[in-house]
Amino acid sequence: MKFHSLASSSAGNAYLVESAGSVLMIDCGIAARSEMLARMGSVGISPDSIVGIVFTHDHSDHAKGLGVFHRKFPDIPLFANLMTSEAIASSAGVPEEEFIPFENGQSFEVGPFEVCAFPIPHDVPDPVGFMVRAEGIGYFHATDVGTPLDSIGVHLAEADYATLEANHDRGLLAGSDRSEMLKRRIRGPRGHLSNDEAADLVRRFASRRLKALRLAHLSCECNAPHLADAAVRDALREIAREDVDLAVLPPYEPVTWGAA
Template identity: 55%
Template sequence: MTEMRVASLASGSKGNAYIVEQDGEALLIDCGLCLKTLRMRLRELLSKSGDGCVPNLCGVLLTHSHSDHAAGLRPLLSKHGVPVYANVMTAEATAIQERIDDSAFVCFENGQSFDVGPFEVSAFSIPHDTSDPVGYLVRGTSVYFHGTDIGMPLDSVGLKLAEADIATLEANHDPVMLRTSGRPPSLIQRIAGPRGHLSNDDAGDLVRRFASPRLSRLALAHLSRDCNAPHLALEAVRSALEEVGRADVLLKVLSQDEATWI
């Protein structure tokens, strides 16, 4: 048995894809990249860790139907007959939007555990402006929390974070940069709203209240290119970790353009 490892292939509004790997089996969380980029990032990742063999893809977990998370599904499925796990509303919305046959989806109920390869997976509700969006807990040799596209730092989300050894958490924007971005007021309202995206401070708030002693690795995800900067996201969450005596947590930011081991 090998230890669970987690990586980002891309993170941000131009496309999201994350990998959880163990025992030569891999789960893809979201598929917002074209197949060419997905393969390129996977090779980049494996060369960073010195691995020779590509893990077997045992399933795709879909968080929600927005195209930055789902636009690469159809090309992936045309080459690899891999099951896509989603709740019913996400499966229905994605099937229509991405022109994918219903039979590609394996539907679950939020909160119910199911097995994929060596992993036990459960989905939890998050507030975001689409039908029934979720985050995931993936249990293998470690417990992995995956939460992006979250409108508010809800306790229900934090309680899932508290179960994790490894976590990916959204830190989308700096509120001042968002307000002064020159974007249309309706878009600013949408992003900052209760069904939009987590700010750096929101991410810090969740971490301050819910990072448990078991949390060892934390990656900040889905950073806005125009309304955030990696050092701002890191500062906000690092100071939250320091406040609760957890400066030892390995903290990093994920990139839109580069594969990163978490």
């Protein structure tokens, strides 16, 4: 399996998982279709290879590209749980019947991928993270996580490759000029994962299987790549896993990582 991040921040999120020529898209949060296609092209992916798009939740930074993308590529199947598809259908102007609903906790197949959604705490109806399996490899994907719950960690423990949110540094968030209300929302139990909370999940749940970890959805204002990296690197050191390939995903540039 190979992974591509096309966008990773509160301005937009779109991730690709590639296996044997088939590609699964996780979230479709790049508004301009030309930009989406350009970024895909720059990592060598053609839209023809996309076997499905799965959605974590309905926030616009994860779904705002769907309307225009779906009109251009109506044959690419869309997957979301019921609450998420209801919300995205109305915001993206895509009929709800176009979505293939899945149940959290029940595996479903998308091309060569076996996908299973698990609930995460975030301030929308029924948000999820995903475990994706193909080629005997497990990929964990969780952004927009309010609380580092054990029920999320157990999936991380099964991962060979993982993308995990490290949204903010607590000190930078506290000192930022954001409103008190927004600060409360971000650090609240249904907001976003801080660097320390991401490190905590990694410390408690990363297993011997984990080969590579990418930190995602960093706040441009309230975080810095070196802070997120340092927090999680410390956690890996504590569990004697300095060998894990760790890096931060950039907010706008497409990047490829994972197995050859």
